[in-house]
Amino acid sequence: MLKALVTDVDGTITDRRRRINTAAIEAIRTLVDSGITVVLASGNTVCFMDGLCKMIGTDGTIIGENGGVYRRTFSGTLNISGDQKVCLAAFEELRDYFAEKGIELELFGAQYRFADVAFARNIDADEARAIIRDRHLPVRVLDTGFAIHLQVLGVNKGTALRELAGELGIHPDEMMAIGDSENDIEMLRAAGVGVAVRNAPALTQSAADWVSQGMYGEGFVEAVKKYYPDLFSR
The missing domain is CATH 3.90.1070.10 (Hypothetical Protein Ta0175; Chain: A, domain 2)
Known part of the structure; x- marks a missing residue:
């Protein structure tokens, strides 16, 4: 089973109006409660990501600012790779x-x-x-x-994913990444499994191993159930 899930936020676990899909939250909590590390990855700020992690229920492991910063858990050191x-x-x-x-x-x-x-x-x-x-x-x-x-140049969500994988003690091939935008392309390619939700542009879809039928948060839930079937068949 894949040991970690890295997911974009806007356009991936939300709807087109940026409202978080409640089924996506439930899916994330199922993963967390089953021991799967869930990483929120976004272009957003650390303070925004912290609040989101608290509300959704993850441990605060994040990739922010399009890979410019990353951190393992709320208590971890914030690594700044951008300038x-x-x-x-x-x-x-x-x-x-x-x-x-x-x-x-x-x-x-x-x-x-x-x-x-x-x-x-x-x-x-x-x-x-x-x-x-x-x-x-x-x-x-x-x-x-x-x-x-x-x-x-040279800093993106994919580079952050690889660095974070090292801190987590797992290989990038043991991670799944889901996204919808051009800033997710390197992340999808760096992970063992890269998924694009259906609303993603063609270039992002072409970087993915699989593209969901559903759009936005519905596509996220579809992908999680596909790649973690044992957790959602109970």
């Missing part, structure tokens, strides 16, 4: 560029972040990528569907 200074410098370049076009970029909660930056989706992410590429800035532009993020 927010580099991301903020790239953001300033983008802000100046779009300001000349009359577009103001709204930064989201930088004071609560340790590794990346996030801002409102009021620009074309591909245009931002072109600016980053033309100016040879060492960051990646991620559009999660909820915000646009800048993360240093």
Whole structure:
């Protein structure tokens, strides 16, 4: 049996309105109560993730800020693999560029972040990528569907998954990952089993070993029942 499940949050255990699927919570609690480590992995901040873990009922093992931070349990040390200074410098370049076009970029909660930056989706992410590429800035532009993020190159949910696996004392092949967005691609590829829910874009689906029929939280529950059948046939 797979020893750990790593799951994205927005768009994966929620519905299209970002409401958490209650059946997904029940499935996660079944896994936790059966000794399976459940890791919440998101572009969100650590403080957001902590509250979510408490409410859902996991032990606080997280991947946050698109892999820029990760931690084993609430009492564990927060590991910061990203570099927010580099991301903020790239953001300033983008802000100046779009300001000349009359577009103001709204930064989201930088004071609560340790590794990346996030801002409102009021620009074309591909245009931002072109600016980053033309100016040879060492960051990646991620559009999660909820915000646009800048993360240093070489840091992603997949790299965090591998590092976290080492701390957990298990191999990445013994882990399952579920996601719905472009920032989940490396995570799906790093895990022993990678699953995309049906609402994921084609590129994310192509990185998965299996794609659910259901969308959003319903697809998550479908995947968990498929890969942990003994826990849900009782």
